[in-house]
Amino acid sequence: MNSQHIYDIVGIGVGPFNLGLACLTQPLNELSTIFFDSKDEFDWHSGIMPEGSTLQIPFIADLVSFADPKNPYSFLNYLKLHNRLYQFFIRESFFILRAEYNLYCKWATEQLENVHFKSFINQIDYDESRQLYTVRVKQPQGEMTVVTKNLVLGTGTTPITPKFCQGYPEQIHSSADYLRHKKDYxxxxxxxxxxxxxxxxxxxxxxxxxxxxxxxxxxxxxKAPHFFSMDLGKLTLEYTSPDYTSHFYSLDEDKRDQVIGSQNALYKGIELSFVNRIYDLLYQKSLNRPIPARMMPNCALDAVEQQGNHLNLTFKNSDINKRFKLESEVLILALGYEYKIPECLNPIRSLINWDSKGRIALNWNYSINDDNTIFAQNIGIYSHGFTVPDLGMGCYRNAIIINTILGREVYPVEKRIAYQEFAPMPEEVVTPLKTSSKSHSTELSF
Structure with a gap:
């Protein structure tokens, strides 16, 4: 790695999305790329992988296939090279085991010479006269500096931990660390x-x-009103499409926030067959005696207090609008993930665009600055919709990023695949008529 060399892309963070970008740029001789991650090796949510757990999307949503089905880093090619293709076929399930997806991604990193782990980004500076970014990287062998025309942020998200839950490392853990603590549980x-x-x-x-x-x-x-399953009907799945992403982006900021707040069942629920497995297991376990297990919806965790070797957990039930307490020796938080802006961006914060609510503002092409030279993965639910963290849309986003940087369509990007229309055509939109006392028109409800 020559510090004088000017890269076209420096990727910061190597999760599935930036790893997919590395795989898709690898065959392109006109792009010089390098990717850094502070972890020791690729590791994607391995702390919460009970045996048998699967991804919630089919295998074709791998690192590359939706952009380039012929790419050698496809999941099917991984299976072929590991003599598992026929076994996967006979298994007759589109859904990859999470542990196997992790192994697949690790395999991909091992094939790429431009992906580097144990590499912490200390600082990023911008030289306006040269229109280049300088990235300072701390590695075990010392510090290095690379220069690039474009940055792609793929630092991922961190588990949500309420402030009142912090300070109890022995008794309160994130779901991301479940397997590490399971023996103690x-x-x-x-x-x-x-x-x-x-x-x-x-x-x-x-x-x-x-x-x-x-x-x-x-x-x-x-705290949800019920333990709900995700809506995975085929017409609902059309919302995970380029069509809907474009439609959602076209809405104004307040409307987007309103819409995303109503779409929990599209991406935050439980896979339906897994809900049924839980019920069947409860039925089986309760056959001979009551089981010491409780499930309670409408209950928001309100406070935590340590008392001896257990915790007093205060919940508020929204149905009866009253608080109650539970004793528990261990609390596992499965509250989702949030994005935190990397500190290395502080010197270039002024280059980044922000929306009216202080969030990073993404352009339609996932760039976050006016010059279209800084791109962001895995953020922008509020601008591009709930598909932002969806592995199935990673190739779509990466194709747009690559095409933007090169100024031409290297990877074709689908614009319309849905049978549904998410908005009328512009020529069909008319100014609403004012209702008068003589009007007999009405809005029908079905």
Missing amino acids: LNKKSITIVGGGQSGAEIYYDLLSEIDQHEYQLNWLT
């Missing part, structure tokens, strides 16, 4: 999980499976 008298999404569901199911042997009290609570 099995010796506890009581365990409480908060969060009604897929992660919380998988942890509840895993602990429920062993409740007979260890006889702990197992509680699962969510």
Whole structure:
């Protein structure tokens, strides 16, 4: 790596999205790229991978296939090279095991010479006269500096931990660290999980499976009105499309916030068959005696207090508008993830665009500055919709980023794939008529 060399792209963070970008740029001789991540190796949510857990999207949503099905870094090629293609076929499931997806991504990183781990980004500066970014990287062998025309941020998200839950490292853990602590959980008298999404569901199911042997009290609570399954109907899946992404982006900021607030069932719920597995397991376990397991919706965690070797957890039930307390030796938080702006961006914050609510403002092409030279992965639910963290849309975003940087369509980007229309055609839009006392028109409800 020559510090005088000018790269076309420096990728900061190597999660699935930037790894997909590395795979898609690798065959392009006109692009010089390099990617850095502070972790020791690729590792994607391995802390919450109970045996048998799967992705919630089909295998074709891999690192490259939606942009380039012929790319050698496809999941099917990975299976072929590892003599698992026929076994995967016979298994007859479109959904990849999470552990296998992690292995697939690790394999991809091992094939790429421009992906570097144990590399912490200290600082990024911008030389306006040269229109270049200088990236200072700390590695085990020392500090290095690289220069680039474009940055692509892929630093990912971190588990949400309310402030009142911080300061209890022995008793309060994130779902992301579940497997690391599981052996300790099995010796506890009581365990409480908060969060009604897929992660919380998988942890509840895993602990429920062993409740007979260890006889702990197992509680699962969510502030949602019910433990809901994701809507994965085919017409709903059309919302994870370029069509809907473009439509959503065209809405004004307040309307987008309103819409995304109503779409929890599209991306925050539990996979339906897994909901059924939980119910079947509860039925099986309760056949001979009541099981020490509780499930409670409409309950928001309000406060935490340590008392001896257990925690007093205060919840507020929104149905009765009253608070109540639960005792638990362990609290597992499965509250989702949030984006935190990397500190290395501080010197170039003035170049980044911000919306009226202080959030990074993304352009339609996922750039976050006026010059279209800084791009962001995995943020912008408020601008591009709930598909932003969806692995199935990673190739779509990466194709747009690559095409923008090169100024031509290297990877074709679909514009319309949905049978639905998410808005009328411009020529069909008319100015609403004012209602008069003589008007007999009415809005029909069905």
